Amino acid sequence: MALRHYTLDFNLSAPADCPSTVHGLQSIFQEQEMTETVHDTEGHGYLATFIGKNGRLVILRVHSHGLVTVDLQCCEGDNIAQVDNLLNALEKKLKSLLHGNIRRVKRLPALTRGAAVDRYWPTADGRLVEYDIDRVVYDEDSAYQNIKILHSQQFGNILILNGDVNLAESDLPYTQAIMGRGKENYTGKEVLILGGGDGGILAEAVKLKPEMITMVEISFQDAAFHVFLTHMRKACGSVLDKLKGDCYQVLVEDCVPVLKKYVEEGKTFDYVINDLTAVPISTAPEEDSTWEFLQLILDLSIKVLRPTGKYFTQGNCANLTEALALYEEQLGRLSCPVNFSKEVVCVPSYMELWVFYTVWKK
Amino acid sequence: MALRHYTLDFNLSAPADCPSTVHGLQSIFQEQEMTETVHDTEGHGYLATFIGKNGRLVILRVHSHGLVTVDLQCCEGDNIAQVDNLLNALEKKLKSLLHGNIRRVKRLPALTRGAAVDRYWPTADGRLVEYDIDRVVYDEDSAYQNIKILHSQQFGNILILNGDVNLAESDLPYTQAIMGRGKENYTGKEVLILGGGDGGILAEAVKLKPEMITMVEISFQDAAFHVFLTHMRKACGSVLDKLKGDCYQVLVEDCVPVLKKYVEEGKTFDYVINDLTAVPISTAPEEDSTWEFLQLILDLSIKVLRPTGKYFTQGNCANLTEALALYEEQLGRLSCPVNFSKEVVCVPSYMELWVFYTVWKK
Known part of the structure; x- marks a missing residue:
């Protein structure tokens, strides 16, 4: 009550x-x-x-x-x-x-305080917002994170990871922004997706006739996979029904060793899309802090990027200008010098504008 | 304090x-x-x-x-x-x-309760949302309505009429949706805009090389005009600097008598865009209730529409399904039979999805 x-x-x-x-x-x-x-x-x-x-x-x-x-x-x-x-x-x-x-x-x-269905999910910049959430579809702790799927009348199912609104079925603009959709030609390209467990990016990317997409998603080791498959259907479509298709493969692994292996082998990609959760869920000792983890992923990603390749990622909400500036500072400290551009996008379920980055080798 | x-x-x-x-x-x-x-x-x-x-x-x-x-x-x-x-x-x-x-x-x-700058502007479906508003730019009662311009860090200036969020400088998606942008060819067309005082639609429409745009906006009789011109610059551009241009004219009049005159004269348009505030600001006796006013405007608008013409308007938030159903019922009761389609659009500053209608003669 x-x-x-x-x-x-x-x-x-x-x-x-x-x-x-x-x-x-x-x-x-x-x-x-x-x-x-x-x-x-x-x-x-x-x-x-x-x-x-x-x-x-x-x-x-x-x-x-x-x-x-x-x-x-x-x-x-x-x-x-x-x-x-x-x-x-x-x-x-x-x-x-x-x-x-x-x-x-x-x-x-x-x-409404203490209700069975919690409708209050503050924005990344700390504002109080009430969602039109009418039921809890799923709520469990997995080995890596707390996974909630809450149903919103207007946004459809919303995926909430460790209390952060991650993606709703309405959020195609997020998926399109993080893959440079409409600006890049995917035909015949080699694509690497880091994370992206909800399947949204993979589902969009396969439509664009790339040569090969490799998606590396560790959380599929546990319940998450079946949760996304069952409840985020509008985002992932049928692409996750199989972990391997004509032009894609899903590796259920930690992306850090996979990236390191690619660097060693000299394997490269046209597009690397980083859709990992903002807070790393891996626990390897070298990834102690969030910033160090971000830096590690960035450095490895740029290393596996072809000279004409692009690295895409989400940044933060538009209002957290200090966090964005810190990230941009970090881009200047990579072992390989890079340029970047950014875009501010309205993601329907976020209730705040979000910044996306495109990074490429100088 | x-x-x-x-x-x-x-x-x-x-x-x-x-x-x-x-x-x-x-x-x-x-x-x-x-x-x-x-x-x-x-x-x-x-x-x-x-x-x-x-x-x-x-x-x-x-x-x-x-x-x-x-x-x-x-x-x-x-x-x-x-x-x-x-x-x-x-x-x-x-x-x-x-x-x-x-x-x-x-x-x-x-x-924060009782602050000089009020950051809480509930959605049309009655949810509590806090905006990132950092200052009051303008706040006055005009002859027709209370006009507020509040500055949001992410959305730019937000126009609030009688307490309702109307349009922010970030809200090009609203303007594009209400004029069927990307779906209609405006070249050489005759366009009628009802309301639209912020200038957003007019600014976009003139770019599309129409034959002639007529905009009818009563609130320009008072302070509103200068407020929009000064503070909604990102929305209206320079188009309102003059009330008459190569391909447009702005009539500072109540739209009802203007529409009636057009019906009498047999004047017709390719596109009629209704961007009047949801609650009518005219006080003529025949427009007693909101629904009657909406019906009157609709009926007159369809009458001045060419056989191949389109009538565009905003509906309501996606969650107010009953109000939307009532509106659609009303569309079935016009003196001239019509068909309609609708589109759900994410308008950045609204914090809720919004429904837009396109109506045409059967």
Whole structure:
């Protein structure tokens, strides 16, 4: 049983007259038979709590600096019409009590706290966003990570790895951006995909008649593979039904030793697409920190790139300019000098713009 | 001075042992020299409030059905590191006290309440979303509506009309969708734009070498025009610098009488693009309700459409399926029978998928 938490805030031009504001609301709380407690805030405005039936709680604060805030918490099963009526009554009364002094009234959609289905997945830049998630399709810890598939009415199934929104069935723009779709000619090319377990890139790439695609995805060692296959069907299509096709092979391995082997053998690719999760899931000692791991992958990837080849990867959300700058700094420190370009893309389920990189040898 | 409101919630497999949970947290509140009040909830779980220095307020609830919730409110100017430490201490202690019984720990980004810059603009389907808005560029009531221009780090300037996110400088996909860009050939065509005050459609349409574009926008009678011109420059370009160009004219009029005049005169168009705000801003008596107004505009628009012409408009967010169905029902009731198609588009600043309609005569 979850908690519904409503907020109602009044921004004022000047501090409210506290006694008249509080007195004016009293009849509403009395009608609701709520028990009032006035708290001593040691000079930090007026603060009272009201406890009503069914565990309803109202917190009224008249701040000394021109702000009145109301919180209302009730159980999810509480009578919504009654709760709305109470909030409406408080809003109406406060509007009349504070008339002429109001800059803004803000009543947000209620926060649902502790629900079976969690709808709040903050963006990479730390903003609060509520998704239209209506059911949990899958939620398990694998050997490598926590894998959730949550269903969104508008985005379809959303893959959430270790709490980060990874890809939704609506997110073809992500897949197209990370493979330079529309800008590159894949015909007859040799392609290496690092990660990409949801199958989206592979499914798009096979349509473009490349010579050969090699995809290296360690998480297929465990449940992840079957989860993607079952629940991310709109992203991966039927391409993952077999690990080998006319123009592709999927290696269920850690990509680092595979890349090292390719470097040794002198094997090269036209396109290397890095779609590994941002936080590495491998545990080899040399990959201690995220940055070191990123650097290692980058260095090896550039080494297996043909002179005219392109390396594609996702960067970060457009707002994390410091993290993006750090990444670009790193690009300047590779053993082989590179140039890069970037593109800002709207990925539907991300709720924030995302930066993608194309890197090539100087 | 705004209020920062933190929430920390523990979903449990079984109800928490209340006395040990409450007792285990007491040392933390004592260390903070907070004054405790335990409230009588008449059997609806444990509820205590704690008041600390600087007006800090903590609400601790141990619900009887396997949920523990913590609220922490502090002034915006409060010491963030201290507040984080307090929350971290509470989270750590609760994790150890509830060990083995925890299904989920959720600590959301803090809500900022009563701030000068309001970052919370719920979606059309009623979800809570926080934008990365960092400043208010413009905020005035015009004769027709409240006009806000808020600056977002990632989306650029966002136009908000009567509290609804209307268009951001990032939203070329909106403009392209509402004019059938990429699907229609505008060369040599006669185009009618209803509304479209931000100038985005006009700016795109003139690039496509039409014969003539007529745009009818009543809100240019007031401040709106100069607001768009100054602050939505990335959307409108330089096209609104003059109300008349080689292939376009802007009529600063109510579109209803203009449409009626065109019907009378037998004037027709290849494309009619309805970009009026969802809620009509005209006040003529025959347009009493939103639906009646929509119907009137639709009917007149279809009447001025050539037999091979297309009528384009935005519908609603993809999740409001009932409202979309109502609109489609209405399309079946026009005096001239029509067919329609729809497209779901990701408009960057909307934080939800949006439906666009193309309508043509049967």
